[in-house]
Amino acid sequence: MAAGGGKIDPMHQFEVQTIWDGFALGGHQIAFTNSAAWMVLAVVALVAFMSMGLKGALVPARGQMMVESATRFIDNMLSANVGPEGKRYVPYVFSLFMFILFANILGLLPLGVVGIHPFTFTSHFTITGVLAIMSFSIVLIVGFWRHGLHFFSLFVPHGTPLWLMWLIPVIELVSFMVRPFSLGLRLFVAMTAGHVLLKVLAGFVINAGNAGIATGVLVGGPSFLLMIGISALELLVAGIQAYVFALLTSLYINDAVNLH
Amino acid sequence: MDPTAAKLVGAGLAAIGAGMAAIGVGNVFGSFLEGALRNPGAADGQQGRLFIGFAAAELLGLLAFVVAMILIFVA
Numbered sequence: 212m213a214a215g216g217g218k219i220d221p222m223h224q225f226e227v228q229t230i231w232d233g234f235a236l237g238g239h240q241i242a243f244t245n246s247a248a249w250m251v252l253a254v255v256a257l258v259a260f261m262s263m264g265l266k267g268a269l270v271p272a273r274g275q276m277m278v279e280s281a282t283r284f285i286d287n288m289l290s291a292n293v294g295p296e297g298k299r300y301v302p303y304v305f306s307l308f309m310f311i312l313f314a315n316i317l318g319l320l321p322l323g324v325v326g327i328h329p330f331t332f333t334s335h336f337t338i339t340g341v342l343a344i345m346s347f348s349i350v351l352i353v354g355f356w357r358h359g360l361h362f363f364s365l366f367v368p369h370g371t372p373l374w375l376m377w378l379i380p381v382i383e384l385v386s387f388m389v390r391p392f393s394l395g396l397r398l399f400v401a402m403t404a405g406h407v408l409l410k411v412l413a414g415f416v417i418n419a420g421n422a423g424i425a426t427g428v429l430v431g432g433p434s435f436l437l438m439i440g441i442s443a444l445e446l447l448v449a450g451i452q453a454y455v456f457a458l459l460t461s462l463y464i465n466d467a468v469n470l471h
Numbered sequence: 472m473d474p475t476a477a478k479l480v481g482a483g484l485a486a487i488g489a490g491m492a493a494i495g496v497g498n499v500f501g502s503f504l505e506g507a508l509r510n511p512g513a514a515d516g517q518q519g520r521l522f523i524g525f526a527a528a529e530l531l532g533l534l535a536f537v538v539a540m541i542l543i544f545v546a
Contacts, residue, residue: 393530396530396537397526397529400537404533451522454522455525455526458522458523458526
């Protein structure tokens with residue numbers, strides 16, 4: 212790694228390590244990795260969060276308010292973007308949103324202080340890609356199931372002049388096929404970039420501190436202040452990326468349900 | 472030029488793309504705020520579109536980051 216400078220390797224945090232060797236299946240090793248462990252942890256945290264809101268009390272307590280405002284948020288998003296049909300997709304989009312949100316925030320937790328190094332599994336394209344493919348297949352299945360071959364009229368917007376028929380469907384097809392990639396890539400790169408930036412700044416602080424008091428105060432101090440600011444920004448990004456993923460999924464579902 | 476040096480120069484040039492995306496994202500939020508202050512009543516209904524514009528502008532900057540990472544680690 213060229214940009215790391217001293218001994219700090221900002222890419223080390225993204226390494227998938229095996230926790231339990233597992234078994235071999237068709238020549239592939241099926242192992243339990245730290246990535247899988249943090250996915251399980253995200254689901255456990257999510258279940259714990261949701262169980263606060265499942266009492267259904269008439270006068271909601273604090274936990275129930277949090278859960279209800281989260282569900283209301285997704286519910287409003289789908290009814291605004293898809294319409295009354297959108298109610299059916301609330302469970303999927305809500306799970307997607309909460310899973311990504313919990314994953315992003317769990318990966319930001321400063322647990323390295325006590326020796327547990329958080330692994331942000333949304334910073335791996337294999338995971339975000341699979342989430343994007345799930346959204347994309349729901350769009351395809353719903354589109355073909357509801358409209359049959361009429362679904363292809365998605366590629367011909369209303370009012371396309373006849374002499375542009377050779378160009379517009381091609382552009383629309385390309386923009387349609389790029390969707391799963393852009394959806395997965397956005398989340399993966401945003402999380403990776405943020406974590407690399409934080410690690411590089413942390414490397415500045417450590418290396419400057421080792422170089423002596425003067426450099427430690429002059430370089431390490433401002434870097435540390437910047438780290439605090441970037442951490443706040445990363446919390447914002449964690450929320451925004453989860454929101455954008457859910458928002459774009461609901462827009463694509465709208466395309467499949469209502470065709471333009 | 473030495474190929475490794477050329478790769479690193481290319482990765483550095485990719486940072487221009489990230490800066491351009493910053494201009495784009497700033498434009499999106501700036502224009503939204505300008506419109507929202509003129510007509511605060513209509514602002515809340517347009518938040519979805521605001522984030523769609525943000526996501527589209529941001530993606531291009533992230534692609535520049537991917538290009539830099541590919542040049543440094545993969546190519």
